[in-house]
Amino acid sequence: MAIESKYVPSSVEEKWYKYWIDNKIFHSEPDHRQPYTIVIPPPNVTGVLHMGHMLNNTIQDVLIRRARMMGKNACWVPGTDHASIATEAKVVKMLAERGIDKRQLSRDEFLKYAWEWKEQYGGIILKQLRRLGASCDWDRTAFTMDSIRYESVMRVFVDLYNKGLIYRGVRMVNWDPKALTAVSDEEVIYKESHGKLFYLRYFIDTTESYTPTEGSGIKTLDGRPYIVVATTRPETILGDTAVCVHPDDPRYTWLKGKRVIVPGVGRSVQIIMDEYVDREFGTGALKITPAHDINDYNLGMKYNLETIDIFNDNGTLNEHGAQYAGMDRFACRKQIVKDLDAAGLIEKIEDYTNNVGHSERTDAVIEPKLSAQWFMRMEAVAKKALEVVEDDTIQFHPAKFKNTYRHWLENIKDWCISRQLWWGQRIPAYYVDVDGRTEVVVAASDDEALRIAMERYPQAVHSMDDLRQDEDVLDTWFSSWLWPISLFDGIRNPDNDEIKYYYPTDDLITAPDIIFFWVARMIMAGEEFRGDIPFKHVYFTGIVRDKLGRKMSKQLGNSPDPIELIEKYGADGVRMGMLLTAPAGNDLPFDESICEQGRNFANKIWNALRLVKGWQVSATAQQDDDNRISVEWMEQRMACVLAEIERDFNEYRLSEALMTSYKLVWDDFCSWYLEMIKPAHGAEIDAETYESTLSIFERLMCILHPFMPFVTEEIWHTLRQRAEGETIMLARQPLSAMFDQRVLDSCTMAQEIIAGVRNLRNSKGLSPKEEVELYLRGEAPSSFYGIIRKLGNVSKIESIDSKMDGAISFMVGTTECFVPMSQNIDKEAELKKLADELAYAEGFLASVMKKLGNEKFINGAPEKVVALERKKQADAESKIAAIKAQIEALSK
């Protein structure tokens, strides 16, 4: 059989993915086995695969594949998120390109376009995930707005409303003037921006002429006194309804009871005094615009100030903007500054850097705005959600994220859940006009709403025409917080078999930036609607950055295309490269070259396969001692390393587990084991060793399979004839076992002796082909003598009792190794080397003696530690004696 000398992923990956799908290996149904469940963090339905998804989904696939091979009923449920703002923005843009203005469409017409768009372009990302090898149960693919999930959201809203946890109120919210909707606090991104600080003159509202007294600091212009107020947003003076100063500020005590004229506007407003004002900032005087700043709003409530809203929803000035009405807020700012300056109302302008809130979805500058919105009370649910994380019922990996989580939950504010959009779950609140009042009916469907309304207001309600449903939809996260429950229909049918079997799920894998948006809220929903946690472990991935540590983004163009990477390095190579450098919670500085390492590894095991499959198996030969000890060692070694791998997995140290597996395969299996048993050129291998080797190779592929699914499946099938439908995916993961440390120690010593011989050859310029003799004085790994001869190219190996002249020596532990050499002994160099070794050994001995001479150490340290020090002493002493003897011999 001819096997390509290089592993070619592209021809293999498609074949096996199809095979897995055809044989329904990914599909899960409840049965008697223990379940292992992961729900995918649903990517935006409009999304395209990026490196963050690659990392996140690779980790999920590793965990799910491993669980499957541990005999669990593994279920990984995929799906997408309707992402209301992002998707609506995309659809609006698409319509605009086709010359259609959203405002000319009815709600139903718009939704029709949106669904069409979703069906056609949505969910690309799920197809892309297949290229990565993701073993999702595609039969279960869900959407946060499909009928089951939609109805679940409706029921939850009604339930919470009836419990009094949802209310409607007028609040200051973060308004996105581009998307024309409120957004939650979490959706506002503060960015540093360079602007100006404008110092405006507010004249005192008085008809009297005023002559300031010397040293009062009161400014006047043409005999009229004024104060200066600093602002970054001069356009908001149109909504000013007060000016505030600190009550204890001596500069302003004279203002008490006075009024000032808003510059350019001419409105007279009162001076209020409140300790909120920071006397150090600006001029210590603050203009108050209750409609457009959250702090001003609070002061406005406190002092019962008038609220003047000067903006339209789209960020242009409304009728309160006087001559500026209809202008955009930023254009207005420019114009108003010009006008004020012309009128002599600007004292000065300074450069200023401050943080400005931007919409996460549209990047528009957020406008604080008063509006009627729906809110959810968070205090009680937050308390429960905090408890289960604090007491480790839910474990975070790494645990440091508990701090972040606690901090947010302890300072939680009510959740603004309404959005002024069409794409999303429409709020199931219906308004009814009853005797001139507006009443609200909340119900999960039109029919139910009508029934309730007719019952409650029989005189006012006769048909649906008498009900007006709220125009708003719910925040996207109001559906995704139910994800682990709604995927198994646990809201609508709380006692169904699936939810009982799969819930709570096992692991959640997500990025830390949605810990509040999503993780915390899922925990709340779990407690509220199931009385149980939604998952047991949360694994936080890092953020994928570029080499320079920058976040990957479309704008920077520093994000590689994952599909191109897969084509270049193979899915296995990319998966491995990413995992190797991504411990939990650490950001991952991505560099394409790490995929190269993954690709090289796939090629390495591919070539091990070529080697093994190229051997001729002897029908008659018996296994010799060397092969027997080689097989035994490799078995012991695997049993030992598997324990490490299991521990790594238990602690969610995936990159460690992968690195450990990598070394087991590359170093132990390829570099040592295969070289140990490799038959001489033209020779055959005995059947027993061959069979053991296939068995070991198979199990190594099982260990690697969760990380590198494709190449391992291909090799597994090439190693032996398999029945139709058989797959490594359902092979059992090998487990750690008791192992014999003595075999491992002997082999380690043999390996060190071999390395010593090779090093000696290297440093003396001897060809590897030239055989040498080897004499060992001291403890020796005799069962590995054959191996040492083979791998060290040693013609003869003997144990001796006395030192040897005319040989170069090196030490392994306390054993002296002599290689006789008639020529080429550089006496000077050897003596120097020995002198260095002696100095090190003596220094080491001195430190040991110091410890042992310390009474407090002898008394204070545990016996075991003291005994160890005594052994160190003995070893060092014998080593020193040996070195001294060698020096003496050489010096002769």
Next chain:
RNA sequence: GGGAGUUUAGCUCAGCUGGUUCAGAGCGCUUGCCUUACAAGCAAGAGGUCAUUGGUUCGAGCCCAAUAACUCCCACCA
């Protein structure tokens, strides 16, 4: 402004309950090799004041305190 975290080899990171010769791994680097599976490879090797300073201890990358630098989260003083 509040909080959390990080700092160990050129790079990315391990280092568990303070105690083996503990200063590690991978990559990169240097040297020698086209050795019959693999140059996407083989063999060998060099590389670190464990951020700084003090403390606790018989003993400190590891525990404590202070300092410095960097990162993230929260708040959002006009």
